[in-house]
Amino acid sequence: MKKDKFNSKLRDLARTLSPTQKERGMISQIYQSINDCLGEENTIQIGSYPRYTAITPVHDLDILYVLGKWGESDPRATEALNKLHALINQQYKMPNEFDSVKVGIQTHSVTISFMKNKEEVISVDIVPAYEYGANEFSQPTYKVPEIIKKKSHRARAQFYVEKQIKREVINWIDSDPRGYISCATAVGKNPDxxxxxxxxxxxxxxxxxxxxxxxxxSFHLEQVITCIFQENPRIEIFDAIFKFFVDLPDTVLVANRIADRANPDKYIDDYVADISKWHKEMIREARDGFLAKLESVQDGSSMGTLLAIHFYERGSAEKFMFDFNIPVLTDENNVFSIDGFLKKKAGFREYRYPISAGGGVVDRHDLIKFQIVKNNTGAGFYKWKVKNDRSVERAQWRGEITDNQTSNDPEKALYDGRHFVEAYAIKDNVCIAKAKQSVILKS
Structure with missing residues (x-):
């Protein structure tokens, strides 16, 4: 599929992921109810929602509650959290559409969980903060309670209780949420x-x-994509998605690459160091599955299937076009086909019998030379891939990609199964056409 169609389909897909009108209405009511309690002049929306990068369903929101300027007093984080917790318990009035709310306290925030039919619909983390310094956009930066790396609200709440029992201090750290919003606004001039x-x-x-x-x-992935758009402000959505997934093993899966805006000696991606080698390999396989499907998208394909996770397990030799940083953007107007020709076939001269005439069926030990038979692409060069059936022993799995001809020329039919050979026409480092020939060997 050509890039303009790809871009259009990816944009349509992204629109289905945005918060729904019903969610936006609910969130507006929640924000207003919190402003009514804490004072609109004291609250700032932070997180993915004001950056317009949130997706449906929206599970949580974030608000900064500004207490004043740092240095006017010497506050303890626990005192700030306890006072905020008490204030919300005493004065907060929930929107009518909810049955009840649960108010909890963590090491860095007070959480309001909005309940309906005894289930949480959405939660809001309210973070106490003091103004401290300014960023390059002349906006205030803040001191906020340190976020403890626990996986859930419940775990962080329990950790807070343990801190209080032990009378341990919760530290304040620097934070620049408005800077992240401004960066998103800047790169967001490109709607892709x-x-x-x-x-x-x-x-x-x-x-x-x-x-x-x-x-x-999510925040980590967003910052990786922010860097892509900062480097190339005019990049289109296909190229951005392609680059994100192609580079993922060297960007997303490598720790300590993106410094925190307010704490240059800390990294927003430091958690990656704790992901096991085995789990990183699974993420790579899921990434391979996404990109392999991206190479196979056709005009009638549903783009939503790209997001269904497929862990693709490669053999050691297998390659794809994306391994060469070559996107597959085929043009349906191109004519491009290949065939395999047998060295020996009764009634035919050497390498003259096309295996397509017999549905790709060959005999064991047949020698087959693969050639381009139709081509109007004007491509600069060609790559070839030989892929055998996964029913063969793993040590025999193939999938290597070579220039100008198949890895073996001619190829020799050895293993039962449904195999294939594929050729790629490359122009300006883009695959503009591809063709496949099945090779079927039965005992």
């Missing part, structure tokens, strides 16, 4: 930025649904 982020986030969420140990962080 937020769409690319939403596609990556949905893939990440689906990955975690498949295996809860494969926990990449």
């Amino acid at each position: 930025f937020r769409k690319a982020v939403k596609i990556a986030k949905r893939w990440k969420n689906n990955l975690q649904s498949e295996n809860e140990d494969l926990k990449l962080k």
Whole structure:
């Protein structure tokens, strides 16, 4: 599929991932109810929602509650959290559409959980903060309670209780949420930025649904894509998605690459160091599955299937076009086909019998020379892939890609199964056409 169609389909896909009108209305009511309690002049929306990178369903929101300027007093984080907790318990009035709320306290925030039919619909983390310094956008930066690396609200709440019992101090750290919003606004002048982020986030969420140990962080992925758009402000959504997934093993899966805006000696991706080698390999396999499907998208394909997780297990030799940083953007107007020719066939001269005439069926030990038979692409060069049936022993799995001809020329039929040979026409480092020939060997 050509890039303009790809871009259009990916943009349509991203639109389906945005928060729904009903969710946006609910969130507006929640924000207003919190402003009514804490004072609109004291609260700032932070997180993915004001960056317009949130996806549906929206599970949580974040608000900064500004207490004043740092240095006017010497506050303890526990005191700030306890006072905020008491204030919300005493004065907060929930929107009418909810049955009840639960108010909890963690090491860095007070959480309001909005309940309906005894189930949590959405939660809001309210973070106490003091203004401290300014960023390059002349916006305040803040001191906020340190976020403890626990996996759930419940675990962080329990940790807070333990801290209080032991009378341990919760530290204040620097934070620049408004700077992240401004960066998102800047790169968001290209509307494909937020769409690319939403596609990556949905893939990440689906990955975690498949295996809860494969926990990449949404904010981390968003910052990786932010860097892509900062480097190339005019990049289109296909190129951004392609680059994100192609580079994923060297960007997302390598720790300590992206410094925190407010704490240059800390990294937002430091958690990656704790992901096991085995789980990183599973993430790579899911990434391979995404990109392999991307190479096979056709005009009638449903783009939503790209986001269904497929862990693709390669043999040691197998390659794809994306391994060469070559996107597959085929043009349906191109004519490009291949065939295999047998060295020996009764009634035919050497390498003249096309195996397509027999449906690709060959005999064991047949020698087959593969050639391009139709071609109007004007391509600069060609790559070839030989892929055998997964029913053969793993040590015999193939899938190597070579230039100008198959790895063996001619190829020799050895193993039962349904195999194939594929050729790729490359122009300006883009695969503009591809062709496949089946090879079927039965005992």
